[in-house]
Amino acid sequence: MTYANTHSNASILTALGEAALALCAEKSWADVSLVSLCKEAGLKLAACAEAGITRFTIAEYLDQRLDHAMLTAISDLDADAPSRDQLFDVLMARFDTMADNRAAWVSILAADLAEPAAALARAARRLRTAGLALEAVGISSTSLKSSARVVGLARRLRKIETLWLKDDADLSKTMAGLDQTLRESEEWLARGEKLADILKSASHRFTRPKAAAAHSPEDPQG
Numbered sequence: 778m779t780y781a782n783t784h785s786n787a788s789i790l791t792a793l794g795e796a797a798l799a800l801c802a803e804k805s806w807a808d809v810s811l812v813s814l815c816k817e818a819g820l821k822l823a824a825c826a827e828a829g830i831t832r833f834t835i836a837e838y839l840d841q842r843l844d845h846a847m848l849t850a851i852s853d854l855d856a857d858a859p860s861r862d863q864l865f866d867v868l869m870a871r872f873d874t875m876a877d878n879r880a881a882w883v884s885i886l887a888a889d890l891a892e893p894a895a896a897l898a899r900a901a902r903r904l905r906t907a908g909l910a911l912e913a914v915g916i917s918s919t920s921l922k923s924s925a926r927v928v929g930l931a932r933r934l935r936k937i938e939t940l941w942l943k944d945d946a947d948l949s950k951t952m953a954g955l956d957q958t959l960r961e962s963e964e965w966l967a968r969g970e971k972l973a974d975i976l977k978s979a980s981h982r983f984t985r986p987k988a989a990a991a992h993s994p995e996d997p998q999g
Contacts, residue, residue: 790835793814794842801881803880811832833898844905847909851867854914864914867910903934906931
């Protein structure tokens with residue numbers, strides 16, 4: 778029986794995730810190899826290979842842990858508060874969780890900024906995080922209009938992450954920056970929704986003539 782058969786992928790990822798946080802507190806994520814992660818976690822590299830786990834898999838897992846902490850904060854939200862205030866609380870729960878392992882997350886985010894492939898992966902994760910955060914406060918993330926919300930919020934999360942990297946332990950700069958960007962985003966979202974309405978209207982104008990032609994009687998000539 779192989780190691781991977783006796784240990785679930787979830788338990789392997791958990792162990793490697795903890796190892797990543799420990800090692801990244803001491804060195805750059807860019808300098809942490811899968812071999813060193815396995816050694817720290819007391820695992821064999823063959824187990825990771827059999828489970829299909831890579832450094833990107835571990836980075837994804839760590840990010841999902843942040844999203845989980847963010848969504849767990851839903852239970853503490855004031856349902857009568859404006860959606861912007863609820864969104865602030867949900868997103869701050871994510872940054873609070875990052876602060877619990879600040880040195881490690883500073884290492885991970887800084888390394889992602891310097892590595893093109895990692896930066897692209899991080900950008901994709903921000904889109905997921907933005908969609909989940911919006912859904913958490915009752916804002917749809919699946920329509921054409923809401924796509925503007927997701928993209929806009931993801932872009933702002935990148936700016937807040939950069940601000941968080943330079944913040945103090947009390948996260949005062951992060952909170953101020955997040956509050957400001959959410960207020961500014963309301964105007965941006967309004968413009969995005971207006972653009973979505975224009976595109977939808979243009980699409981209808983383009984498809985209606987084709988539909989009419991398709992249902993018109995055939996030319997009797999001949």
